[in-house]
Amino acid sequence: MDFKSFLQHANRNKWLIIGIPVAVIVITFFLVNRLPKQYESEAQVSTGLLDPSKKVISNETVDWFTTNQQFSNLVEKFTMKKMMDILTYKLIIHDLENQKTSFKPYPELVENWSQTERQQVLDLFKARLAAKAVLTLDDDKGKYPFYTIAETMGYSEEDLNKHLDVSHSGNSDLITVKYLSESPVLSAYVVNTLSSEFISNYSTDVTLNQNSSARILDSLLQGKKTQMDLKNEQLSKFRKTKGVLNLTEQSATVYNQISLYESQRAEAMRVIQSNGGAIATIESKLRGSDKYINGSSRADNREIIDLKRRLQLANNAFIDGGFKPSDQRRIDSLNRILSSRSAVNADENVINTASSKQDLVQQKLALEIALQQARSSIRSIDSELSVLRSRYSGMVPFDADIQNYERDAELATKDYMAALDRFNLAKTDQKLGLNLKIEQVGLPGNPKPSKKVLYVAGSGIGSLSLCLGFIFLLVVANTSITNAKQLEAATQSVAIGSLNSIGNKEVNPRDIWNDKSDNDKFTVYKEQIRSLRFEIFNQMELDQSKILGITSLKAKAGKTFIAYSLAYAFALTGKKVLLIADEQSKQLSDETGLVTSQSFHSFLVKKEFHTEDLITVMNKSSERNSLLEIQNVVSLRNGFDVLKKEFDYIIIDINSLADVNISKEWLLFTEKNIAVFEHNTSISDQEQGLVRYIKEQPGFLGWILNKVV
CATH class of the missing domain: 1.10.287 (Helix Hairpins)
Incomplete structure (x- = not known):
């Protein structure tokens, strides 16, 4: 992207860039003044996971990975739907029981209830709280829409989660519960109620799970013990009936004697x-x-x-x-x-x-x-x-049997000992489990510092960024060519000059060169024409060329005016110039002694022309006829040979490349060519072929960027 072009676009739209952020800042200022104050309350719950004073085994090592998993699990359970629904029921019951001290004003739905209906709804919510029922959309299908009631009162799960923050910070043993609301009492009630309910529910769940696990492990342990006793009894009975005290030692003794x-x-x-x-x-x-x-x-x-x-x-x-x-x-x-x-x-x-x-x-x-x-x-x-x-x-027969008995007894004993270890570990975990406790209750506090300044500044910066971003996108998406560097990149050829826009369509070259005012556009244009004249003169002098063709990629690019300007510029250096061009509305005359009544087509027929002073103008036919339909190629070349002997330079205003059939015929007789490209226009895919065509011409000198702003 061209950064200079971006700055130019930004400069053109500077009042829009300034006005929009100012308007947004003013609107934001009036809106944030209406925002209510926000109160935050904070409660802290200790877990006993990292507090040595709450550990039965004080020298127990800490597995940080496992501990972090436990903290993450606790934080997630704090905000699970079951807990949030319990908090919803608590808040609704509080407001329905205490109309004067309710945390929020009653919505229209609740105001329209009678005292009897309100009591019925209160009893139903208490029943749901006792059953710890989950609140879903299906609860709107009954007589009272419980889900809608929670939403209208502002106590739904989504509303509570927006302002609730449960986190574990650093390597502490505490879980922090924060809530932000428009009422300091409501914030304190939420964090304290949620903490106490979580401890109660978590402890109940853990106790139930541990008791269930203990019953299962105890049953498993008794089964393993029965199996172990049975196998040991079978081993003992075999030894008694076979008279074997220790077959392994006895057989070893006999074997040693044999050896x-x-x-x-x-x-x-x-x-x-x-x-x-x-x-x-x-x-x-x-x-x-x-x-x-x-x-x-x-x-x-x-x-x-x-x-x-x-x-x-x-x-x-x-x-x-x-x-x-x-x-x-x-x-x-x-x-x-x-x-x-x-x-x-x-x-x-x-x-x-x-x-x-x-x-x-x-x-x-x-x-x-x-x-x-x-x-x-x-x-x-x-x-x-x-x-x-x-x-x-x-x-030998006794050895095989007793090995089977001993192996079965050993395996049964190992199974029993493993089950006993698991049972004892479960009992230990039950005794040494989490010790949840509210270390710091939530208290009503002062309102939090206002963020109005941040909102206003953010709106201003955001709107300014959006404006600049929109302009940036326009610049990036814009394929128009605005400078010579872009023109060279787009055409893969050289740009020999650029001409600024003079703005006045009726002006002619004589007026520009004779202007004595402080018109900066005329001054810059003259300097640019002189530079262009120098470049063309150097290239044509290299091989003594005399015929210069001027064309353009599109119509109305200003090539005709450039042709007249170059003719005037060369005449000022004492060169005799023949200009073959479309007729301008205001002709050159007086000091240059132009003959304006001649026609190029008449010259081709009669081979006669009149010269006077330094510039001679021949007008092309306005009918856009083909040259080859008037004369053959040999006759046309002979005609140009006659003109080359009479004039130092012949400048031809060729049709634009869009008229490809006519421009190609004129380019047959030119020795050098330049192409004019209008500023702030783009090259379409169809025009790429025309660009390649003019580049392939043997005498092509380069491009001129015209009407630069």
Whole structure:
């Protein structure tokens, strides 16, 4: 949104913006002077939820989430329909019983009752109060319309809730009840009556609920106790009849004994196997050729004997042969061999083999004795295991049964204990429940400070805001274009200038340029025309263009006057200008030496024209004929070539783009084009196509915003 446009609209309507709030303030002032005074009374009810002095268990922790829920529940119950209807009955009964001290004057409906009827209505309302009946629209169907009576007396639920406030503030233990009315006594009566009735009804409801819960829990507890006793009796009877004191411990003892004997049997079997293997090894050694047990081998012994025999034969041969040296050498050789083999045999038999055999024999005897002992113990262990397994097998059927009995008894006991805990908790909650009490009664007080100033100020500010908001909506909803920036945004093309509105339809350019008065509009217009002339001159000089077309998006946008003004402006710079335009009501003359009787269509036929001074005007046909229907394109181009040689600039006042067939023909012969857009108008969806068309023209320079206010 354009903020400047908003300020302009606000400035135009400033007296309306000022007048409406002033009128509203005056009316509000007279109205608020008639408002009655308002009196507020306040009562406070303590709950005991957060007050340590009212707790039986003083160190009890506070669950703030649960506590806030309880306070919210209490506040909601304060204003529930049942409580508000009780308050309605109380107020109506008070006013009907005490006509002189009634809180409000009787309405016409009550005034028309006779004393008997009034008493009947009073008795009926007392009966409804005793029954705590809910007041609904259906209560209007009887002889007396109770719902309508409450409304006309101003005591209906809706009327009371409008001025009633029940709240819990901060972390206090108090619930605050406030009521605002035109009577201080009525305000005090409402808060005190509502507080006392709420405490009475809430306490009654809580007691009934707790007693009902206690009866249900007690019945549940007795049922659980009966079930527990039955299961325990069944377990006890089974133990007595089966002679089982503690089957679990007994079976565990037998099982431990079985495990012990099985481990002993396994040890005996290990001894038998190990001793048998040791005996077999000893026998093998005794029968074998172990050198530590049996000494040297027989082969070694035979070799030594053979050497001794050969030595004896050599000695005999030495003696018998006459002591030959060769025999002596043989004897020496055999002695050396015998000594060597004897030494080896002596080294291999260091240990006493006889002693080793003795030890092995003794070990064998000991192992055989141990083996026989182990075999004997196996028989006794197997006998004991048989007895123990028989006893354990006899316990197995009892174990399954007694586990079922014990499980049932345990579950029954747990159920009973859970029910007992719930019962005790309910009893505790009943004793330690809420302790509602009126800590502060409502008292009649002084009237509340007047809000007249706030009402008056609020009405003034509100009405002013509404006026400004209405203008704001008008500005936002307004799609009219009021400045060059908006025009560029709407057309997506450049705006080369803007011209202000001069207001006088009969004025001509000569009058504007020759004006010596202090007319600000003329002065601004001349400056804007000069700026526009400069922009056009620069663009046309770039490619030596001479023909300028001026069109507009809509008719009556002021393009013809702009064409005359530009022609006059260029003439002031010494340029010869040809203006082809619609005829104005007041022609240029005198100083510019205009020839006004020439026709462009006549020129096209005769190719003749008259020039005088700097500006020549050719009027277009008023019949809105097509150019191409008068001459062909070649003839028209030749005609414009003749004019370009004679004039510095040719300015053509082209029809608006709304006459699309005629404007397109003129645009065929222009070299540069500008479009005029009227200030404070908008571009419709149909005109968007015309905007795109003029933008696509090769010589389009931009837009001129005309008649700016």
